[in-house]
Amino acid sequence: MKRVGFWAFVRKESLHILRDPRTMLIVLGIPVVQLLLFGFALSTEVNNLDFSVAAPHRSEAVRQLVERIAANDCFTFRGYVDPQQIDRELRRGRADVVVVFADDFDRRMADGISAGGGEAGGCVDDGRAAVQLVFDASNPNMAAAGAGYLQRLLCAGNAPGAEVEMHLLYNPRMKSAYNFVPGIMGLLFILICSIMxxxxxVREKESGTMEVLLVSPVRPVGIVxxxxxxxxxxxxVDLAVILLLARYVLGVPLSGSVAGVVAISILYLLLALALGLFISTIADRQATALVISAMLMLLPVIMLSGMIFPVENMPGVLQALSCAIPARWYIEAVRKLMIQALPFSAxxxxxxxxxAMTVALVAVALHKFNDKLE
Amino acid sequence: MNDREAVISVRELTKCFGAFTAVDHLSFEVFRGEIFGFLGANGAGKTTAMRMLCGLSYPTSGWGRVAGYDIATQGEEIKRHIGYMSQRFSLYDDLTVLENIRLFGGIYGLSRREILRRAVGLLRRLGIRGEAHTRVRSLPLGWKQKLAFAVATLHRPEVVFLDEPTGGVDPLARRQFWELIYEAAAGGTTIFVTTHYMDEAEYCTRISMLVDGRIQALGTPAELKCRFAAESVDELFRRLARGAKRAQE
Known part of the structure; x- marks a missing residue:
């Protein structure tokens, strides 16, 4: 008789969800909106940098280099400026960066090539640069990312034997979607499973139906x-939607084992459900449940999970704290599987x-839940 | 039917929360087909006693049997043989009448066919056959309460516990509700009801007055009125409750 009424119950819960448009909207709408928002609008990648060029002589070599930069869809060429006007150019916001060529750029290029290619356009050899990049660093993130990218562009191709060679593995264009998709998955599942x-x-506690259920032969564990x-x-369903959106709309590679991503996501879902159960044993009102969920889960997930701010950059205390946040481990794992294409063993x-967290949570929550009945 | 068969019997039932004794050595019996009124002011221990009888809470000491099962050890069995309806409305608002019936039928392990058969009878009895597919939310409160009672007795329990079932309903609806209770009692179901409407207490076969966790009076309404020389149950209640030491909530 253990199974008494179990499926009648599942049916009833499904009806509750289907009948409440708000729930459906939250559960199915939020993932899409968040993913697209983070994927397209809230990106940390550098996309539309305007650059101007200050060159004493517009030689063939200079023009070639400028064309190479302009051909890249991250940079838009704004025109040539007088070297005296660099500061004005940046202040007026016409350009985010000015590429300054040295007086003797042509000679040095020629020397470099005839000397066997020790040096190339933009790269440094004698302590004095052939090319200078002047950035508007009022937005340091953008300036740093742009500088890195531009440097690589300048060095690329014509640098046989250059000292520094930079390879950005797994995400060569530093697309933020790669970073955000696992983060959003970590956030969303907590949001949907735990809060809902x-x-x-708690709603049933509030409305009094929980009492009726407890007096019925359905076991409390069964209800839950x-x-x-x-x-x-x-x-x-959300997981499937997110993975499909990530792959086909945001172009995230999903290069590792999809099965691995699904497996760890399902584990994470169970953990989030257990968290929800745990919260429901603490809270007696829906509002309380919401506040606890938001304060104890959403904020830490956003701040400490490494979703936005890298865990490695945090002070020790916060790093230790982040270890207790399930999303941190989940996001890390999904990044490894999805972006780095590591095998599941990684x-x-x-x-x-x-x-371990799931098992512990379920145990504590069930214990508390049963305790309440006394 | 033997009308002196005890369906609920309780001996020295006690529940303490720390140093506080919520229910203090209760002893009484309720017989089959009786409507047993369990009266008392707020905080007198009604709910606590009722929770123990329903198998939701263990007694600190004492002994009790409901429908032939021990309340301390056979809670699960008891739950299968009782019905329960609380003061707060106990059906799901966003489900239809029929869905509610199916849910509770399913919970008590009735077959789908049996549920449907009983549902048809129930809807006919309540005169709401046309409302089977109406969401409960849009029914008037009086109908909801009758429906809740009908659903609580759907699995034909031996005892139904009603915790202030008629709160907030107009007098006419209360009368109709009590007709349902009489009908069920006449069919052999035992009714255990708490209420603070003292006029309702007059409808009960027997009533008990709980003051500070103890039964101060127990008998038929007529008996008690005679013994305490009171005009009505209301007067009787006020006289007994005045002696209460616990602060009323």
Whole structure:
């Protein structure tokens, strides 16, 4: 008789969700909106940099180099300026960067090539640069990213034997979508599973139906699991939507094992559901459940999980704190699997940590849940 | 039917929360087909006692049986043989009448066919056959309460616990509700009801007055009125409750 009414219950929960347009909107709308927002609008990548050029002599070599930069779709050529006007150019916002060529650029290029190619356009050899990049660094992120990218462009191709060779593996164009998609997955599943389940359990406490259920022969554990099933299925739909959007709209490679991503995501979903259950045992009102979810989960996930701010840059205390945040491990694992294309064996540690967290959470939550009945 | 068969029997039932004794050595019996009114001011221990009888909470000491099962050890069995309706409305607003019936039928392990058969009978009895596919939210409160009672007795429990079932309903709807209760009691279902409408207490077969966790009076309404020389149950109640030491919420 253990199964008494279990499926009747799952049916009822599904009806609740289907009948509430708000829930459906949150569960199915938010992932799409967030993914597209972060993927397109809120990007840290450098896309539309305007550059001007200051060159004493517009020689063939200079023009070739300028054309090479202009041909790249990250940079837009704004024209030549007088070397005296560089500061004005940046202040007026006509350009984000001015590329300054040295007086003797042509000679040095020629020397370099005839001497066997020790030096190339833009690269340094004698302590005095042939090309100078003057950046508007009022936005340091943009300036740093742009400088790096421009430097690589200048060095590329005509630098046989140049000292520094930079390769950005896995994400050569530094697209932010690569970074955000795993982060958003980490955030969304917590949002959907934890908040929705905790609110839906607490709602029954509030309306008094929980009492009726507890007096019925359905076991409390059954009530809770029956609640989780529809949310779990919905989250799986979300997972599919996110992966498809990431792959075909945002162009994230999904180069590793898709099965691995799915497996660890499902584990993470279960963990988020357990978190929701745990919250529902603490909170007695829907509003409380919401606040707890938002304060205790969303903020830490956004701030400490490495979704936006790299964990490695945090002070020790925060790094230690971030270890307790499941999203950190999940996001790390998904990055490895999706972007770096590592095999599943590379994320065994993360998988193990998430599994342990899930088991612990379920145990504590069920214990608390049963305790409440006394 | 033996009308002196005890469906609920309780001996020295006690529940303490720390140093506070919420229910203090209760002893009583409720017989089959009775409507047993369990009266008391807020904080007198009604809810606590009722929770123990429903298998939701263990007694600190004492002993009790409901529908033939021990409340301390056979909570699961008890749950299968009782019905429960609370003061707060206990159906799902966003489900239709029929969906609610199916859910609770399913919870009590009735087959789909049996549920449907009983649902048809139930809707006919309540006179709301046309509303089977209406969401409960849009029904008037009086109908909802009757429906909640009908759903609570769908699995034909031996005892139904009603926790202030008629809160917030107009007198006419309350009368109709009590007709349903009488009908169920006549069919052999035992009714255990708490209420603070003292006129409703007059409808009960027997009533008990709980003050500070103890039963101060127990008997038929007529008996008690006679013994305490009170005009009405209301007067009786006020006289007994005045002696209460616990602050009323």
């Amino acid at each position: 389940t905790s609110v839906s359990i 699991f029956a609640k989780m099933i529809p949310y779990f299925l919905l989250s799986c 994320v065994v540690r993360e998988f193990g940590i998430l599994l």
